[in-house]
Amino acid sequence: MSSYAIYTAGHSELHIVERGRDNTVGFTITDMDGDDVTPTSGTLALYDPAGNAIQGPASCTVAAGSVHGDVLAANIPTTLALGDRYRLRFVLAMPDGHDHTYDFACHVARRLLYPVVNEATLTVRHQEVADLVAAGEDISDKIEEAWYGVQARLVGMGRRPELVMDGLALREVHLFLALHLLFQDGAASVGGEGKYAELAEKYETRYEDAWARLPLRYDADEDGGADEDKVGAELSVFMGGPGTWRF
Numbered sequence: 582m583s584s585y586a587i588y589t590a591g592h593s594e595l596h597i598v599e600r601g602r603d604n605t606v607g608f609t610i611t612d613m614d615g616d617d618v619t620p621t622s623g624t625l626a627l628y629d630p631a632g633n634a635i636q637g638p639a640s641c642t643v644a645a646g647s648v649h650g651d652v653l654a655a656n657i658p659t660t661l662a663l664g665d666r667y668r669l670r671f672v673l674a675m676p677d678g679h680d681h682t683y684d685f686a687c688h689v690a691r692r693l694l695y696p697v698v699n700e701a702t703l704t705v706r707h708q709e710v711a712d713l714v715a716a717g718e719d720i721s722d723k724i725e726e727a728w729y730g731v732q733a734r735l736v737g738m739g740r741r742p743e744l745v746m747d748g749l750a751l752r753e754v755h756l757f758l759a760l761h762l763l764f765q766d767g768a769a770s771v772g773g774e775g776k777y778a779e780l781a782e783k784y785e786t787r788y789e790d791a792w793a794r795l796p797l798r799y800d801a802d803e804d805g806g807a808d809e810d811k812v813g814a815e816l817s818v819f820m821g822g823p824g825t826w827r828f
Contacts, residue, residue, distance in 0.1 A: 584677070585677060585679050585681075586612065586675065586676070586677035586679075587612075587613055588610055588611065588612060588613075588618055588675060588681060589610065589611050589612070589613060589615075590608050590609070590610055590683050591608060591609045591610075591611070594725075594728075594729055594732070595686075595688065595729070595732050595733065595736065595742065596669055596685045596686065596687040596688065597687070597688040597690050597693060597694075597742065597743050598627075598652045598657055598667075598687060598688070598689055598690065599657075599690050599691070599692055599693050600657050600658065600659050600661055600663075600689060600690065600691060601654055601657070601658060601659040602654045603651050603652070603653055603654050604651065604652045604657075605649055605650070605651055605652075606625070606649065606650060606651075606652055606669060606685075606687075607641075607647060607648050607649025607650065608647070608648060608649075608671075608683070608685070609646055609647050609648075610646060610647065610648055610673070611646060617645045617646030617647075618645075618646065618675070618676065619643060619644065619645045619646070619676070620643040620648060620673040620674055620675055620676075621643070621673075621674040621675065621676070622640070622643060622673070622674045623640070623641045623642075623643050623648055623650075623671055623672060623673040623674065624637060624638035624639060624640055624641060624671070624672045625637050625638065625639060625640075625641040625650035625652075625669065625670070625671055626638040626639070626669070626670045626672075627652055627656065627657075627667060627668070627669055627670075627687065628667065628668040628669075628670065629662075629667060630662075630664060630666035630667060632668075635656050635657070635661075636652060636653060636656040636657075638670070638672065641671065643673065648671055648673060650671075652669075657689060661689055662689070663689055663690065663691060663803050664688070664689055665686065665687075665688040665736075665741055666686075667686075667687040667688065667689050668684055668685070668686060668687055669684070669685045669686075669687045670682060670683070670684050670685075671683045671685075688741060688742075688743055690741075690743035691743070691803075691805055692743065693743060694732070694742045694743055694745050694748055695748055696724070696728045696748065696751070696755055697748050697749055697751070697752050697755070698724060698727075698728075698752060698755045698756050698759060699721075699724065700719075700720045700721060700724065702756060703720060703724070703756070703759060703760060703763070704720075706756075706760065707760070707780075710760070710763050710764075712767075713763045713764065713766055713767035713777070714763065714766060720763070723759050723762045723763050723766070724755075724759045726759075726762060727755055727758040727759035727761075727762055728755055728759075730758055731751055731754055731755050731758060734792075740797070740799070744799055744800045744801065744803065745797055745798070745799060746797075746798040746799060746800055746806075746807040747797070747798045747807070750795065750796060750797050750798065751795075753787075753791040754788055754791045754792055754795060757784045757785075757787045757788035757791055758784075758788045760780070760784040761781055761784040761785045761788055764777045764778075764780040764781035764784060765777075765778075765781040767781075768780075768781050796811040796812070797811060797812050798811060799811070799812045
């Protein structure tokens with residue numbers, strides 16, 4: 582009997598599918614050395630919060646270092662309940678001779694949230710950023726990674742990205758995180774010191790400052806429109822009771 586190998590599943594986006602349309606979902610897959618792995622075959626299924634399969638399992642597409650499949654509009658109609666407790670399951674036949682199962686949280690959304698930062702946004706700030714990326718990468722890799730980081734942080738703070746009604750509000754945090762990643766990469770290529778290291782630290786600070794004052798038009802009641810008042814990125818948590826009053 583062959584032993585189970587360990588394969589790393591990575592992705593640069595949250596799994597959010599928009600109701601009433603076909604959505605492609607997937608992830609990258611490598612071995613522990615970071616080398617691309619090609620599964621023999623695979624299936625994809627989507628489960629609702631109660632654990633019922635609302636699509637599949639059905640065949641998905643496998644390639645060197647990647648797996649993807651389609652969640653079909655017919656299975657996520659506009660009448661389907663919104664929420665973040667759906668689950669994607671990929672079952673892949675791998676080169677070690679075993680099936681490996683990868684589960685991902687999945688949000689069913691009324692609409693997707695799109696970034697407003699692109700390569701031109703960064704090069705307007707710093708023309709030399711195109712020279713900072715490592716071989717085999719380009720600026721868009723860092724922009725994509727930063728966008729994933731912004732969305733993941735929202736989720737960690739109790740905010741669902743698809744309920745943010747104005748992507749422009751996230752422009753600064755996305756921009757500053759992308760610049761931080763670029764200059765951090767540039768600093769590493771020249772020994773970790775100097776101008777690039779200083780700029781990486783500067784943009785990390787600006788990123789955190791932007792989070793602290795971030796106002797969001799948010800659809801907390803999920804009625805499809807922005808709530809009357811803007812909210813911060815982080816949900817307020819109140820600990821303990823009303824306290825003790827002394828006179």
